[in-house]
Amino acid sequence: MNSVVVALQQLQLALNAEFADAPGLQQLAFSVSLSDASDALAWLTTQRLYPQFYWQQRNGDDEIAALGALRQFYTLNAARAFLDDYAGQPGVRITGVNAFSPDTSCLFLPRLEWRRTGGGASLYLNLYSEISLRDDARAAQQFLEQLLPAKQLLLQRLNCVAEQHIPTQPEWQQLIGSALTAIEQHEMDKVVLARATDLQFTAAVSAAAFMAASRRVNLNCYHFLMVFDASHAFLGSSPERLWRRIDTALRTEALAGTVANHPDDHRAWSLGQWLLKDDKNQRENMLVVEDICQRLHKTVGAIDVLPPQVVRLRKVQHLRRCIWTDLATPDDAACLAMLQPTAAVAGLPRDVARDFIASNEPFxxxxxxxxxxxxxxxxAEFCVALRSAKVTNNTVRLYAGAGIVAGSDAAEEWQEIENKAAGLRTLLTKATF
Structure with missing residues (x-):
């Protein structure tokens, strides 16, 4: 088994081969030792090449560290069309993020990708050119020459000097009041409203160290980090799957309904049992289930909705119902259009809730x-970008939301978003992370 250094040397040697002086897409791959390359995040964020994308599946089985963009895609439709054009390269992956508005994406075909699946890892080097693969092989050699050896992610001392909620708590109460009025007037059944919290620090915040700290403590979550350039990044540790597709088999879920967690296992279990029986939270979850099934039923086979589970996270617990089905065709663009945004992050009816959010949320x-x-x-697999933060130099914007239905209480929903934001906020307000 190769070390990362040896695998990179093998890639450089492979680039000395003759490549066609013609357009095309080609992928080179060499296996690497997990004992040597176990921290893909540290290796990735040591580099000074962009964009960078890190992603880890919530059960830990899959991990990606993607570096450098050969092609960028600003919609998932465009990325899907590119993959279809190169159907003879099934191992090629496109990585990145989709915005809340699903017609906007930041996806890219990476130059270099560290990929772990289960107990095996490999380095993949992509060559792509609309003119000459031979010329791109030379560009790839220059890219590899710029790589730096991995450095350990160091603890960072942070000093928070300012904090601002958007909206403020009084504004939040007004916002919830407006939402409840719309619900009472039958304009919508549910809307998910969010809060942004801006934290200012005396020095630039390391998005990589922030991600590493969250990965250590926020278990049973997807972890993702999109580094756009040296000053701008978006990251999070999300419990929720948007969809997973293997060929035509589709797995999605409804994650809605929340109660606090507790460090005492018995107390946490009691809270979880309350969540399973609480009418408001059950209604909130079933609204999401019904919406997902309605959106899927015209393009899939039989739909299986599994019994509810309680998902226990560091600060909160959620209700989850898994939804399994089969697609008629393996179309990820259709999955995005059907599933994002779900009722768990937007509301119902979806278009009415999105319009309410656009008109009323102050960010x-x-x-x-x-x-x-x-x-x-x-x-393909995408998680919902929740429990997330935007890092811009010395400013961190934290996000958290709550589902508003008939009977919601503004003070209780404020406490819910406090609990959700705490999963990342407590990492930043400690002396080090």
Whole structure:
């Protein structure tokens, strides 16, 4: 088994071969030792090449570290069309994020990708050119020459000097009041409203160290980090799958309904049992289930809805119902259009709720409540971009939302978003992370 250094040397030697002086897409791959390359995040974020994308599946089986963009795609439709054009390269993955508004994406075909599946890992080098693969092989050699050896992610000392909620708590109460009025007037059944919290620090925040700290403590979550350039990044640790596709088999879920977690296992179990029986939270979850099934039923086979589960996270617990089905064709663009945004992050009816959010929320969601993941010919997986933050130099914007239905209480929903935001906020307000 090769070390990363040896695998990179093998890739450089492979680039000395003769490549066609013609357009095309080609992928080179060499296996790497997990003992040597176990921290893909540290290796990726040591580099000074962009964009960078890190993603880890919530059960830990899949991990991606993608570096450098050969092609960028600003819609998932465009990325899917590219993969279809190169159906003879089924191992090629496109990675990145989709915005809350699903017609906007930041997806890219990486130059270099560290990929782990189960107990095996490999380095993949992509060559792509609309003119000459031979010329791109030379460009790839220059790219590899710029790589740096991985450095350990160091703890960072942070000093928060300012904090601002958008909306403020009084404004939140007014916002909830407006939502409840619309619900009472039967304009909508549910709307998910969010809060942004801007934290200012005395020095630039390391998005990589922030991600590493969250990965250590926020278990049973997807972890994702999109580094756009040296000063701008978006990251999160999300419990929720948007969809997973293997060939035509589709897995999605309804994650809605929330109660606090507790460090005492018995107390946490009691809270979870309350969540399973609480009418408001059950209604909120079933609204999401019904909406997903309605959106899927015209393009899939039989739909199986599994019994409810309680998902226990660090600060909160959620209700989850898994939904399994089969697609008529393996179309990820259709999956995005059908599933994002779900009622768990927007509301019902979806278009009415989105309009209410656009008209009333006092900030732009951008990538928050969108999705993060990868797609290829054979498979794709995206998580919902929740429990997330935007890092811009010395400013961190945290996001958290709550589902508003008939009977919601503004003070209780404020506490819910406090609990949700705490999963990342407590990492930033400690002395180090």
């Amino acid at each position: 732009e969601r951008e990538w928050y409540a969108g999705s993060a993941g990868y797609m290829s010919q054979r498979q």
